[in-house]
Every structure is written in C-alpha cells, then in structure tokens.
Amino acid sequence: MTGTEIARDRKAAVSARALSKTFGQGEFAVTALDSVELDIFENEFFTLLGPSGCGKTTLLRLIAGFELPTHGSIALQGQDITDKPPHRRPINTVFQNYALFPHMTVAENIGFGLRMLGKPAAEIRQTTERMLALVQLEAMAGRRMDQLSGGQQQRVALARALAPAPKVLLLDEPLAALDLKLRKNMQLELKSLQAETGITFVFVTHDQEEALTMSDRIAVMKSGKILQTGTPRDIYDRPTHRFVADFIGDINILEGTLEHTDGDLARVRLKDGTRVSAHLGTASARSGEVSVAIRPENVRLAGAAEAPTLTGVLETIVYFGAATNLHLRLGTGEEIVVRNPGAVDEGRYQPGATIGAVLQPELIRVLE
Amino acid sequence: MSDREAQTALAAAIAQNRRNERLTRAWLLAPALTLILAISILPLAITVVYSFLTPGTYGGVTWEFSTDSYVQFLFQRDIFDDSLVFNSAYVSIFLRSIGLALGATLGALILGFPTAYFIATKPREQRNIWLFLITLPFWTNLLIRTYAMLLIIRDEGLINIMLMKAGIISSPLTILYTDTAVFIGLIYSFLPFMVLPIYASLEKLDFSLVEAGYDLYANRLKVLFHVIVPLAKPGIVAGCILVFIPGLGAYITPELLGGGKKLMIGNMIAMQFGASRNWPFGSAAALILMALVILVLLANALAARKGASRNG
Known part of the structure; x- marks a missing residue:
C-alpha cells in the first residue's frame, strides 16, 4: 500500500489554505510563504523538505502559532486555528536548539506542559515517568540540562513535546546538531516513536536522505512554494520539477x-x-x-x-x-x-x- | 663540582629567584595597595576608632575610650540617676529607612523589569540608544536632578498643575515633604541600577525558551513567572541589591524631598557630624548601617550558594 492510498481514507490533521507569510514591508518585504495549499493527514510522518530559506520553518512556525499568516488559514482537524495563540493549540514543537528550560530538571521539563494545563500532580508524575521510559532516560530524571549530552537533550525535548499528547508534533530540524551515527539512530527511533504514539509528525529538514528514510509523505519546497507532495517513491522516481529532481539524489x-x-x-x-x-x-x-x-x-x-x-x-x-x-x-x-x-x-x-x-x-x- | 654541590647551588639560585620574584610582586602591588589603604581601609579605621571615643564639646572627639555611642543607639541615660531606658528613636529611624528602601526597591523592580524587557526585545542596533537614554540622568548631578524633582512634585508643581487643569483634583495634592516624595525620589534616583543588571540577564535569555513556554500551554503570565523571571533572577537580585543599599543610606533625596522632617539613616548620621556635634555617635550609626548592609549581602551570598548546590 503506498502513501497516497493511505492518505485517501484519512482525515486531514492539518490543512493550510492559500497560506502566505510576508516579512517586512514595502521594498524590504520578503515573501517567506506564497499561497501554500497543504493537507497533512492523521497519523502521518510528514516531511517538509527544502534548502534553507525555502519557507519550511516559516510554515512550521505558522502551524505552531508563533507567527500569524499574512493571508490564508490553517485548520487543525477541520477546526480553524488561524488566530489561536500557540498556548491554545494542541500542537507541540521539538525546537532545533531543543529550547529546554535550563532552570528545571529533566522531569520538570517533561512535566511542564501538563503543569501549565493544570493537570493533577499524580497524573503529571505518571505521564512524566512514562515519557522518561519512552525515551530511555529514567536514570536522568533529576539531572539539569547542562549535565546532559546532545543526544540526551534531544530525547528530553522529544519527551517534553510528547508528554501533553498533542494532536500534532512539529519537529524543526531536530537532528541537525547530532553527529552522523547518533542521527541515524534517532531517525529510526523517531520513526518508531511516531508509529507507537500514533501522533501526526511534521518534520522539517534540508537533508533529502533523512526525508526519504523517515517520511510517509514529503513536500518539497522552494522559494515559499510547495513544488511536489508525495511519498518518498513518488518524489524520487517521479519528480515533477527540475528542482525536485535535482534536489533529491x-x-x-x-x-x-x-x-x-x-x-x-x-x-x-x-x-x-x-x-x-x-x-x-x-x-x-x-x-x-x-x-x-x-x-x-x-x-x-x-x-x-x-x-x-x-x-x-x-x-x-x-x-x-x-x-x-x-x-x-x-x-x-x-x-x-x-x-x-x-x-x-x-x-x-x-x-x-x-x-x-x-x-x-x-x-x-x-x-x- | 660534585653533584651535591651542584644541587646546593641550584637550590640557592631557586631560593634567590623566588625572593626576587616576591620583591618584584610587592613593588608591583604597592601602588594599588596604598590606594586601597588610603581611600578605603584608613577612613573605615578612623570611623571605627571614633565610634569608641567621647564627643568633643564643639564637635570632633576627645581621646577618651567610651562605648556610649553604641549604648546611645538603643538606650537613653536618665539625667538624674544614670539608669538606662530604652529609646526607640534611632531604631525607628533605621526601620523607617529600611521600609522606604525596601519600598523603593520594589517600586524600582516593578518599573525596571518591564523597561529592561522592553529594551532586551528591541532589535540589537536599537538597544544601545535605549540604554543610553536609561543612563542619561547620570550625566547630571543627583542634587540638581533632585531639585528638578522637587519642582515637579511641589504644590504648584507640574503634577499638581496638570491634574488641576485636567479637573481631576480641585486642590493641590501635598506630595512634597512626605514619605511619598522620598519614595518617588528614591525610585527616580536608583531606577537605572535596577534596569541595567536585569537588562544584562534578559539580553542573554534565549527567546526560543519563551516560545517553548507558549508552545507548552503557558499563557503570557505563566511564561513570565515560570520561564522569564526564573532565568532573569541573577539580574533581579543584583538590581535589588544595587537599589536597596544606596537607598538605605540615601542622603540628598530625603534631605530635599522629605524636607529634613522625616529622617532617614543618612540624614541622621550627617546630623551627628553637624548640628548635633556628636561624631562618635555618627560613626557608630554609620557602622551599624554598614553591618546591616553586610548582613543583606551575606544573606544573598548564602541563598546563592544554596541555589548553586541545588543546581549542582
């Protein structure tokens, strides 16, 4: 069964309609995103792939709510969330630099989202323990961020974003800072984590190999536009644009x-x-x-x-x-x-x- | 030369070398040490010595040992039978000063934190302009600035005229020569000392942490208190200390804006060297103030170490 077939009988988790984002004004205006139409389906590992400056991170930040679109709308499971602030979107982000709270322990970092949602202490503790086990950091619960290696920080960031059970998990080049071997391991781990949790993953990368390895579907972006959306095989074997063909392999x-x-x-x-x-x-x-x-x-x-x-x-x-x-x-x-x-x-x-x-x-x- | 002799010669040379080094070091340190001794240690030593002497009739001191100055801080000697009676006058001046200084610190924090945050979130090239504006008052003498403040808050001053013209009040508010005036003056004088250290710690803040806070369901207020404030704590503590300590010993502000009626420690000490002609008591009061400040700094150091060991 190919990705396209999977997609056909799935509901859209995230949909973008005529989504545009312009930074600056007048002659300094830069169009980061240009009328993007996109449907990301439930329980899908979806990758936004493109060179730096193609708008993939802007698109991710719009989905997260850190930026407001200049035009267009974003819906989450059919509900419009265009004007909702980030703290009211059931979407969590794994940041490129992890953005872990340095004044908190591993466990406090992981429990932060649930604490902010006002969940009871017992539930926070249980979920934190489950997350620690999921990313195999049980022994590190009391550690501070500066006592962790890059790979461990990566796992904490992942656990922190997964703990509140978001509808969609956004990952902004989370593997970029890791060395090659660790990156290969994390690729597989992320993939299995996605299958295990059933959460929709939206993954941003400029690494075409990473995109092909991990994704159910890929959107190749250039200059604020999506050129082609499809399964890794679609993209690799049936590129529609010269840029797509050139960029991948x-x-x-x-x-x-x-x-x-x-x-x-x-x-x-x-x-x-x-x-x-x-x-x-x-x-x-x-x-x-x-x-x-x-x-x-x-x-x-x-x-x-x-x-x-x-x-x-x-x-x-x-x-x-x-x-x-x-x-x-x-x-x-x-x-x-x-x-x-x-x-x-x-x-x-x-x-x-x-x-x-x-x-x-x-x-x-x-x-x- | 035998091995033994060679070793002895070597040892002697090393010892000589070490002596020379020590001498060089002493000479190099001498100017700095002299300066510190002359402008810091010596005046302090004089203050300590004076505080244990007897006041001279026309000011100055007579060289007669006495602990009266410290006793006088808390007790009053009965003129008839020499018995000691508790006297709260000076203690209450200290408490008042502490209260005013704490209030001014809190006020400066409430005004200074948003200011620092505002500057820290401006584009990098604009921040220097804002910082320049914050430090601008330092270019004018504090005395002059305090007189200017006096013009603003007096009965016929800017604030009252504007409020009356606007029809908000019908008769002028009496602000000058009250605690409020001293409070406003202290905040005005020391606000930059609050803004600058907080700015320094906010400037280093990684704003993706703020985004992470929003992302994890914290609203603005929660992000402020769970993410920004804890990370800016070193700057907040430094700012509070920098405002509290000079605020506690302030002289010009309470003198001018408090009208000399409402004394703070600084004025009380100054008075001992002037009208009251009691230098030993002035010295003793100054040392008690210093002890108070050292206690505050010590408490902060202890808290910081506790925090560090918990973090470590």
Whole structure:
C-alpha cells in the first residue's frame, strides 16, 4: 500500500489554505510563504523538505502559532486555528536548539506542559515517568540540562513535546546538531516513536536522505512554494520539477523537443536526434522544448550486441564501493551519468573511450 | 663540582629567584595597595576608632575610650540617676529607612523589569540608544536632578498643575515633604541600577525558551513567572541589591524631598557630624548601617550558594 492510498481514507490533521507569510514591508518585504495549499493527514510522518530559506520553518512556525499568516488559514482537524495563540493549540514543537528550560530538571521539563494545563500532580508524575521510559532516560530524571549530552537533550525535548499528547508534533530540524551515527539512530527511533504514539509528525529538514528514510509523505519546497507532495517513491522516481529532481539524489537532465503525446506517454526528440518515450506525469507541456530526467541507476552500459540509446565519450570514472559512476560527454555537449552496480572492467572502460548507454524508457520523466 | 654541590647551588639560585620574584610582586602591588589603604581601609579605621571615643564639646572627639555611642543607639541615660531606658528613636529611624528602601526597591523592580524587557526585545542596533537614554540622568548631578524633582512634585508643581487643569483634583495634592516624595525620589534616583543588571540577564535569555513556554500551554503570565523571571533572577537580585543599599543610606533625596522632617539613616548620621556635634555617635550609626548592609549581602551570598548546590 503506498502513501497516497493511505492518505485517501484519512482525515486531514492539518490543512493550510492559500497560506502566505510576508516579512517586512514595502521594498524590504520578503515573501517567506506564497499561497501554500497543504493537507497533512492523521497519523502521518510528514516531511517538509527544502534548502534553507525555502519557507519550511516559516510554515512550521505558522502551524505552531508563533507567527500569524499574512493571508490564508490553517485548520487543525477541520477546526480553524488561524488566530489561536500557540498556548491554545494542541500542537507541540521539538525546537532545533531543543529550547529546554535550563532552570528545571529533566522531569520538570517533561512535566511542564501538563503543569501549565493544570493537570493533577499524580497524573503529571505518571505521564512524566512514562515519557522518561519512552525515551530511555529514567536514570536522568533529576539531572539539569547542562549535565546532559546532545543526544540526551534531544530525547528530553522529544519527551517534553510528547508528554501533553498533542494532536500534532512539529519537529524543526531536530537532528541537525547530532553527529552522523547518533542521527541515524534517532531517525529510526523517531520513526518508531511516531508509529507507537500514533501522533501526526511534521518534520522539517534540508537533508533529502533523512526525508526519504523517515517520511510517509514529503513536500518539497522552494522559494515559499510547495513544488511536489508525495511519498518518498513518488518524489524520487517521479519528480515533477527540475528542482525536485535535482534536489533529491542524482539525476540526468536532457533537453529535447516534445513531438507527440499519447495519454501519459510522450515522444521526445533529444538534441542529438534520438527519440525516447517519457512519462508526462503532471507535466502540462504538450509540445515545444522540454526537459526529461532519468536517474543514473536507470541508465546502463550498452551490451556488446545491444543498440545504445545514446553514445558519448567517457570522461571520468568514480568508483565508490557499491557502484561506479561513469560520466559520459554526449555529442551535444550534455553530460550523462551511468551508475553501474559494482566495479567496471577497467581495461575496456578507459577515459576517452566512446561508450554506449541504454536509458530504461519506462523511467524517463518529462519535467515541468 | 660534585653533584651535591651542584644541587646546593641550584637550590640557592631557586631560593634567590623566588625572593626576587616576591620583591618584584610587592613593588608591583604597592601602588594599588596604598590606594586601597588610603581611600578605603584608613577612613573605615578612623570611623571605627571614633565610634569608641567621647564627643568633643564643639564637635570632633576627645581621646577618651567610651562605648556610649553604641549604648546611645538603643538606650537613653536618665539625667538624674544614670539608669538606662530604652529609646526607640534611632531604631525607628533605621526601620523607617529600611521600609522606604525596601519600598523603593520594589517600586524600582516593578518599573525596571518591564523597561529592561522592553529594551532586551528591541532589535540589537536599537538597544544601545535605549540604554543610553536609561543612563542619561547620570550625566547630571543627583542634587540638581533632585531639585528638578522637587519642582515637579511641589504644590504648584507640574503634577499638581496638570491634574488641576485636567479637573481631576480641585486642590493641590501635598506630595512634597512626605514619605511619598522620598519614595518617588528614591525610585527616580536608583531606577537605572535596577534596569541595567536585569537588562544584562534578559539580553542573554534565549527567546526560543519563551516560545517553548507558549508552545507548552503557558499563557503570557505563566511564561513570565515560570520561564522569564526564573532565568532573569541573577539580574533581579543584583538590581535589588544595587537599589536597596544606596537607598538605605540615601542622603540628598530625603534631605530635599522629605524636607529634613522625616529622617532617614543618612540624614541622621550627617546630623551627628553637624548640628548635633556628636561624631562618635555618627560613626557608630554609620557602622551599624554598614553591618546591616553586610548582613543583606551575606544573606544573598548564602541563598546563592544554596541555589548553586541545588543546581549542582
């Protein structure tokens, strides 16, 4: 079952309608978010992915209520919360720098939200203990923040945000400050925590690998707009925009002319005259100049008896253990990368040699 | 030269070197030590000595040991039979001073905290302007400023004229030469000492903690008392001490705005060196005031250590 199918029979946890945010005024105005339409479904691990300055953190802060939108509205489970202050939204945040209260112990930090909600002491104690167990910090309950490692602080921040059982948990690049190994562990832990608690997670990151690993669905953002929303596979295998294709993983992009369309299939004449068929997807172009994209792993070296789709001169060979990248310079001046699983025969594939490549036709996409 | 001789020579050289170092250090410290001795320790020593002498008839002291000054603080000697009777006059002046100083500290805190918060939340480049405005009064002599305050609060002063013109009151409010006037004057004089340390601690405050507070269901008031105030506590404590101590010993403000009728410790001490011509008693009162201040600082230090050990 793919993410899209999961989404279809789910209610929206968070919906944004025509959501815009402009900072500053007049000629200094900066549009951080530009008419964003978004539905994040219940019990979903949703990731906002994009480079710094793309508006993903602004979107998160609007959902949390730290900023008010310039236009548009936000609803939580169908109820409008656009004008509600953060303390009246059942949404909690794991901050990028954790923002743990330095004058409180681990247990006091975790119990803070429930205390502010006026819950009875016994309930606060019980929930705090459960949260401490959930993030495996039982032994640290009485510690102060400066006595914790980065990873432990991360867990406290997580437990503190989960303790009041929010409807939605927002995570603002929470793993950015951790070292690689710890980050990999926390990725898996976050994922299982989300499944365990059943809370909707909205995760902000600029790390495409992190997004692909953890998410049920991803929204790729650029310059205040959402370019594409979909499952990790949608995003990776069926990118709709050049930016999305480029931002996530490696991709070959070739220019060509769209000659003919038939349903989802399009016939594109590449610059060297080669005709390939490509999937249109959501691309609106029906004629004229287009770009087509294909992942390096979907291009293979042509066998001896095989007719190559494209031929080019081998420029560099980059070997990195599991695979080898061969960079070919085509006659048109364009470059194409072929990813060959494992090593290649170095006697045959020498820089300067003319080499044929086969593009798997079903994996070529027309970009917006 | 045998090993033994070499060792002895080395030891002697090291000892010589150490002596030289000690000498150099003494010479380097001498100016600072002299200064501290001359302007801090010596006057204090004179005060202590004077407090145990007998007052001279026309001011000054006669060199005769006596503890009368300290006795006089609490008791009055009966003129007929020399028996001691408790006298609350001076104690009540002390208590009044403490009360006024505490009140002024509280007032300065109530006014100073929002001011400091306001400045700390301004964009960085604007903060210096605001801080400059806070310290601006220091550019004028306190005496002059207090006279200016007198003009504002007197019966025909700015406040009364404005209130009467606005029709809020029909006859002028008597503020001048009351405790209220002293209270207002003290707050005005020492407010910057409250604002600056609180600003210093708020400026370091990570405002994402405030957001975290809001995020975790705390409203503005709860965020203030559960997040901001605890984190600004060092600045608040420092500000309170900086206002309370000079407020307790204030002289000019109660003299001018209190009209000299309502005495504070500072005026009472000054009087002993002037009209009353009782230098030993003045010295003793000054030392009692100092002991009081040391007690306050000690209490604060103890509280801070307790806090630190709990945190540690």
